[in-house]
Amino acid sequence: MFKRNVKLSKGECLLSNKKGRLSGRGQNSRGIRPRKCTYNSVPGVFSNEDAFSERSYWDRRYNLEKNTFEWYKGYRGLKPLLLKYLKPDQPLLQVGVGTSTIQLDLVNLSGFEDITNLDYSSVCIDHMRSLHMMVPELKYLQGDVRKMTAFEDGCFGGVLDKGTLDALLCGDCADDDSCKMLCEVSRVLQPGGVYMMVTSQAPQGRYRYLSDPAYGWKVSVYEVGQILEMDGPYSLNTDKDLAHLGLPTMPYSHFVYVCLKI
Numbered sequence: 001m002f003k004r005n006v007k008l009s010k011g012e013c014l015l016s017n018k019k020g021r022l023s024g025r026g027q028n029s030r031g032i033r034p035r036k037c038t039y040n041s042v043p044g045v046f047s048n049e050d051a052f053s054e055r056s057y058w059d060r061r062y063n064l065e066k067n068t069f070e071w072y073k074g075y076r077g078l079k080p081l082l083l084k085y086l087k088p089d090q091p092l093l094q095v096g097v098g099t100s101t102i103q104l105d106l107v108n109l110s111g112f113e114d115i116t117n118l119d120y121s122s123v124c125i126d127h128m129r130s131l132h133m134m135v136p137e138l139k140y141l142q143g144d145v146r147k148m149t150a151f152e153d154g155c156f157g158g159v160l161d162k163g164t165l166d167a168l169l170c171g172d173c174a175d176d177d178s179c180k181m182l183c184e185v186s187r188v189l190q191p192g193g194v195y196m197m198v199t200s201q202a203p204q205g206r207y208r209y210l211s212d213p214a215y216g217w218k219v220s221v222y223e224v225g226q227i228l229e230m231d232g233p234y235s236l237n238t239d240k241d242l243a244h245l246g247l248p249t250m251p252y253s254h255f256v257y258v259c260l261k262i
């Protein structure tokens, strides 16, 4: 049963289903689950839920869509939390960069000095690398977040993820893939570093993935509304069990999980 929908730019819509996964289906207020959906701005890119975990889907999508595209929120919407938890003088890793440009704003508007942007789609990596070839603070690398052999232990002060854990959780091996990804994220983070994960999913659908003691994280959660100046960020860190916080308190809000490596 779909619980709500989240409007994105360019006519795209994500629906939260009962598994708490990212879903790119068309709007369906009655909770009927269509087999296929259309990505409105790119006629011809069809997907079911599982496709978001597959590289071929993203390659095809980025081949068809040459513009940049920001999932969930961009720099303006996340600024207070980005600046509170990520340090401009520490190397930052963005996993699953796609065609987001939040990293350019972090350099130009907040003075970030070194941001590595990773994605397993070589199509978006080549595109973004050429787009930002005059920005020495930005590096682009093709690679799989589940096996980041290019990086040594503890080499980043922060890891930013907008929608990439969500994408992995759409696959058939969701538990295994998320575990591999989060182990790797924890490994490349230095002690005191932060993994910041942005999603449409409330703690009930996400907290369990992040709270495994094996990662060594202290997790805080924020809800960020549509218009940040009026709508947050609101801390959801209450005495209540975070794992059971369900529906959002605001329409079209997003959630930011801040995982501090102890």
Ligand SMILES: C[S@@+](CC[C@H](N)C(=O)[O-])C[C@H]1O[C@@H](n2cnc3c(N)ncnc32)[C@H](O)[C@@H]1O
Pocket: 052, 053, 058, 069, 070, 071, 072, 095, 096, 097, 098, 099, 100, 118, 119, 120, 121, 124, 143, 144, 145, 146, 161, 162, 163, 164, 167, 168
């Ligand atoms: C929902 S999009 C988010 C893009 C971007 N972060 C944004 O906020 O606009 C998810 C991205 O994760 C990438 N991705 C999915 N699985 C991945 C993996 N195993 N390793 C690296 N990137 C992955 C996809 O190629 C896609 O670009």
